[in-house]
Amino acid sequence: MPVFDYAPAPENRDIARVKQYYQPFIGGGFVDGGGEPLKTLNPATGEVLAEVSTVSSPDVDSAVGAARKAFERVWSPMSGSERAKYIFRIARLIQERARELAVLESLDNGKPIRESRDADIPTAAAHFFYHAGWADKLDYAGLGPNPRPLGVAGQVIPWNFPLLMLAWKIAPALATGNTVVLKPAETTPLTALVFAEICQQAELPPGVVNIVPGAGDVGEMLVTHPGIDKVAFTGSTEVGKLIQRQLAGTRTRLTLELGGKAANIVFDDAPIDQAIEGIVNGIFFNQGHVCCAGSRLLVQESVADEVVAKLRARVETLRLGDPLDKNTDIGAINSAEQLAKIRELVASGEDEGAQRWTSPCPVPEKGFFFAPTVFSGVESSMRIAREEIFGPVLSVQTFRTPDEAVTKANTTPYGLSAGVWTEKGSRILWLTSKLRAGVVWANTFNRFDPSAPFGGYKESGFGREGGRSGLAAYLKGDDDGEV
Structure with missing residues (x-):
């Protein structure tokens, strides 16, 4: 072929x-x-x-x-x-x-x-x-x-x-x-x-x-x-x-x-393929330079392996390169200073024991670029789970019960946004009432409208x-x- x-x-x-x-x-x-x-x-x-x-x-x-x-x-x-x-x-x-x-x-x-x-x-x-x-x-x-x-x-x-x-x-x-x-x-x-x-x-x-x-x-x-x-x-x-x-x-x-450190929560009954697109949009849109980016992915344990495998396959298709090319998915990091910050936090994730996977896409020699990266095996105490990276870097954690998902989602000083992926409307309503976030998206992410108020809680x-x-x-x- x-x-x-x-x-x-x-x-x-x-x-x-x-x-x-x-x-x-x-x-x-x-x-x-x-x-x-x-x-x-x-x-x-x-x-x-x-x-x-x-x-x-x-x-x-x-x-x-x-x-x-x-x-x-x-x-x-x-x-x-x-x-x-x-x-x-x-x-x-x-x-x-x-x-x-x-x-x-x-x-x-x-x-x-x-x-x-x-x-x-x-x-x-x-x-x-x-x-x-x-x-x-x-x-x-x-x-x-x-x-x-x-x-x-x-x-x-x-x-x-x-x-x-x-x-x-x-x-x-x-x-x-x-x-x-x-x-x-x-x-x-x-x-x-x-x-x-x-x-x-x-x-x-x-x-x-x-x-x-x-x-x-x-x-x-x-x-x-x-x-x-x-x-x-x-x-x-x-x-x-x-x-x-x-x-x-x-x-x-x-x-x-x-700032923000949003949790994007995927339950075992979620439409997985749809969720993958939402996860990608949530963290890799605008190179992750988004205060409400879904930079923490919380996946129910029973579907975690499937979600991570499909996520990696999807991320491998993303094109990184010239921002003026209409086929480019991920452009340049805004400055050398921001690129250095991303690299420092990614290095801390590896040092603290998380498993790093980076897309094998080619990276331009000129300019400020960073390939999309996914960390698995992340603990809530790690810097990559606590600090805002503001780059194309996703931290993956797992949970077993809805209560555990809420606890992990709220274990952050930030409270700007969150996402929930499930087919149960009652679960969406229950979870949104528990999450300390100014905006909660249900079965989507990063959707904005001038008529919808936007803002956060806590830090x-x-x-x-x-x-x-x-x-x-x-x-x-x-x-x-x-x-």
């Missing part, structure tokens, strides 16, 4: 229209920042994509000042129906520039073009469409008496879903009448700065949205700025704890969406994004309390 394979099908990188130099977006225009310029890399090759001007403390002051002026004079007094027109226009422009944004996202982030094209960009547009519909209905949404915007929102987003996380943050803030100063991750600032161009195209009033590139010091300047009324942060638990300490005792509102943060709950995080009532 001849062996058939897909021929390379690369997307044209020129579609991204990458510029040599990008600037911060403050007060409706692009300006040179006072910080040290940074170079953003293509993680698939290590080449420099562009130079980005970063901001200094006076630039952050200017951005917050512009946002305050726009809030008081234009955006907050504007009717909800008028705000909705701008937000809807932004959504349409994201759709119109979708191919450009998808290619740029894959170049700057390393994720496969299929994911950027089919998931990230359409979902980002969907968030703006969804929140445009809410802008004139806040008084009728059960959000308390006289819901009003908080003011200026300082938002910090991570590098794993750059444009999508921007949409999660900016869309509800604008719909509720707030203005925004957003800091993108230093390794993936480009789609945020193209989004600033979209704000200009949409003729958004100056100062309503401001983009301030930079490293962690810029994020600290922003979240501790006295002119910020609300902070929304997505990122590591360590940084989230630091922000919470910094804002303790202030009037600044805060929501945190932090995975607090507050919700998406849906009506996500709107409430940007509003206050007559008593100046939570609505």
Whole structure:
């Protein structure tokens, strides 16, 4: 039998229209920042994509000042129906520039073009469409008496879903009448700065949205700025704890969406082949750079051997390589720093006695790549079962009873998400009531919708994004309390 394979099908990188130099977006225009310029890399090759001007403390002051002026004079007094027109226009422009944004996202982030094209960009547009519909209905949404915007929102987003996380943050803030100063991750600032161009195209009033590139010091300047009324942060638990300490005792509102170590639980009556696809999507989507990734697989003992064997066979078919190739399943790790962290934790798994299996797929010599890896024989005390690896690495454990599955699933400081695979509806309902996770998927994994709130418990943060709950995080009532 001849062996058939897909021929390379690369997307044209020129579609991204990458510029040599990008600037911060403050007060409706692009300006040179006072910080040290940074170079953003293509993680698939290590080449420099562009130079980005970063901001200094006076630039952050200017951005917050512009946002305050726009809030008081234009955006907050504007009717909800008028705000909705701008937000809807932004959504349409994201759709119109979708191919450009998808290619740029894959170049700057390393994720496969299929994911950027089919998931990230359409979902980002969907968030703006969804929140445009809410802008004139806040008084009728059960959000308390006289819901009003908080003011200026300082938002910090991570590098794993750059444009999508921007949409999660900016869309509800604008719909509720707030203005925004957003800091993108230093390794993936480009789609945020193209989004600033979209704000200009949409003729958004100056100062309503401001983009301030930079490293962690810029994020600290922003979240501790006295002119910020609300902070929304997505990122590591360590940084989230630091922000919470910094804002303790202030009037600044805060929501945190932090790390995760999700359990994906497979019972003996689960549809095994369907579950295998869900397991693969749960951990290898976006190279495992997903805070809610199903990085712990809990399998009922009686079907564990079958599940692991089928899982390995399926993982061997995944293609690792050029993110711009439409046939690529697993792209590049976002940075050399993240690749080093993955390698360290994988080495700890081997040192502590877990059995490592890595796909025999070829790994490119250039760029930052890591082949999909599955550990079996994992104990709950091992680092690979406790710490967030944030890479294409799966830890497999077994259980005998539903109670044992719950105990093992909850034996983690995190509580962002979980998955359950079984044919019994009663078991799904029972288990979801026991799992300490903000989102629990049943017979699927990694499914998102703008109308569904997302967030965690414990060290995975607090507050919700998406849906009506996500709107409430940007509003206050007559008593100046939570609505």
